[in-house]
Amino acid sequence: MNRTAEQWMTAYQDGEEEALEHIYTLYREPLYSFLYRYTRDENFSVDVVQDTFVKLQIHKLQYSAERGTVKTYLFQIAYRIMINKLNRRKKWRSLLPFLAPYQPETFSAEDKMTIQEAVAKLPELHRAVVLLYYYHDLPQTEISTILDIPLGTVKSRLHKAIQKLKEEVEVSMDEEKSL
Amino acid sequence: MKKNPFDQNEYLRSRLDRYEVDVPEFGMKRNRTDRWVHYLASPTKNPFDPLVNTMRMWTLAKVIAVVLSAGGACLQALLML
Numbered sequence: 513m514n515r516t517a518e519q520w521m522t523a524y525q526d527g528e529e530e531a532l533e534h535i536y537t538l539y540r541e542p543l544y545s546f547l548y549r550y551t552r553d554e555n556f557s558v559d560v561v562q563d564t565f566v567k568l569q570i571h572k573l574q575y576s577a578e579r580g581t582v583k584t585y586l587f588q589i590a591y592r593i594m595i596n597k598l599n600r601r602k603k604w605r606s607l608l609p610f611l612a613p614y615q616p617e618t619f620s621a622e623d624k625m626t627i628q629e630a631v632a633k634l635p636e637l638h639r640a641v642v643l644l645y646y647y648h649d650l651p652q653t654e655i656s657t658i659l660d661i662p663l664g665t666v667k668s669r670l671h672k673a674i675q676k677l678k679e680e681v682e683v684s685m686d687e688e689k690s691l
Numbered sequence: 692m693k694k695n696p697f698d699q700n701e702y703l704r705s706r707l708d709r710y711e712v713d714v715p716e717f718g719m720k721r722n723r724t725d726r727w728v729h730y731l732a733s734p735t736k737n738p739f740d741p742l743v744n745t746m747r748m749w750t751l752a753k754v755i756a757v758v759l760s761a762g763g764a765c766l767q768a769l770l771m772l
Contacts, residue, residue, distance in 0.1 A: 549710065627706040
């Protein structure tokens with residue numbers, strides 16, 4: 513049965529439990545990819561995807577198709593969970609550094625700038641905007657809903673992030689040429 | 692139609708397209724045991740790293756551990772008396 517995510521969500525809200533499996537199948541990969549590109553932490557990303565669906569089950573009736581797509585709703589939940597967890601982790605790291613998980617920087621063995629490194633070097637707020645815009649084809653209005661920031665801020669952050677990424681990859685391009 | 696800011700940056704786009712993510716297999720339901728195991732297995736910062744940097748400090752750290760355990764043993768022995 514071919515239904516849109518919004519139709520599956522409505523079915524789920526009406527009590528059709530299997531509809532949740534379809535929503536999970538549709539958004540498991542995009543959510544994981546976003547979280548992984550943001551954090552570069554596999555286990556953390558899996559945990560956040562699973563927590564997102566737990567939250568979706570608890571708050572399933574809060575979703576309304578008039579307010580936006582299921583994709584935006586799920587990304588919004590996932591982003592909030594991720595930020596809360598990261599903030600908690602930062603707090604733990606400052607109090608008890610030997611108990612808080614620590615993700616070592618594991619970039620490519622070659623000593624040149626990779627795109628992964630360039631993305632990871634972006635400030636957190638710029639990183640989220642670029643990832644959602646470029647990899648997930650989300651319009652700027654929906655990004656502003658997900659990140660809970662004004663549309664103008666999304667535009668300026670996207671512009672700044674592109675400039676920063678360009679600078680980083682141009683340095684790497686120059687290095688490649690000089691080799 | 693809105694202009695895509697990446698359209699004028701062919702090189703940047705080609706680099707961004709190289710950033711692929713391998714999505715592992717995982718279920719929708721969370722497993723607390725798995726999470727606990729991952730937490731225990733996740734790397735953390737060694738609080739003694741600054742000490743390890745110098746040989747003298749490293750030796751001192753070992754001596755402190757020995758002195759503390761000896762002190763603890765003496766204290767325990769005294770409490771038993």
